[in-house]
Amino acid sequence: MEDVQSRSDDRNLPIQRVGVTNLRYPIAVLDRQHKKQETVASFTLSVSLPHQFKGTHMSRFIEVLNDHRGDVTMFTVPEILADLQQRLDAESARLEVAFPYFLDRSAPVTGAISMMDYECAFIGDVHGSASDFVLRVTVPVTSLCPCSREISDYGAHNQRGYVTVELRTRPTPAGEAQMVWIEEVIDVVERSASSPVFPLLKRPDERAVTMRAYDNPVFVEDLVRNVALELREDDRVQWFSIRALNQESIHNHDAFAELEWSRNDER
16 A cells, blocks of 8 residues: 655655644553552654655554553653654654652641642653653642731631642763652642642641641742752752742632743853
């Protein structure tokens, strides 16, 4: 049968990315406590397409993913990207794996345990022989408004916020990748907020969480700065981007702040 995708194209327009998206697939990711955690991910796989080719071979994306079924980590993503380059004869390739990551969380007073989910992603790129890997973690938090607390006779408004951290790590002197655990990013963000969000709270827990938030008011600006200060002190981290979004409880809009930092900028 004729390979239509391999026909020549005379429009002289290269395509930066072409591939498949919204592909759901079971994976296992590294878990600090249990070593591995099984979850279901949504994949986006793409490659560059030179101007002379009419199309790419979509089925090969699925074949490559199936060949690497199982573990998907910062250590295996480069292998998947290399296979995409080779199988699709592409100069560059990109992989984004978005998945829910689950942790057991204990209520602050009663210790009641329930599972909490966090939206995470691995984002890998390769161009020629140069590769890149970014970890993305989104953490729900509670933020209490410092201004509201200051001007009110009693109480203060608070809201649920979402802090999204993207980061790259530095290679070791031997050139090996360094790992930052998803749990470590979650811990940094939750320490930086007025209070963590919990899946299960009894009445004594609600009281403790409410008072903790009141004692730790933060603006979105405080959130991104607090997270940045901790990540900047971690020698493993090369670059990060932080976005805090508060779903305002007394306004019809949301508030956000973004902060980006690179270790190269401090040299």
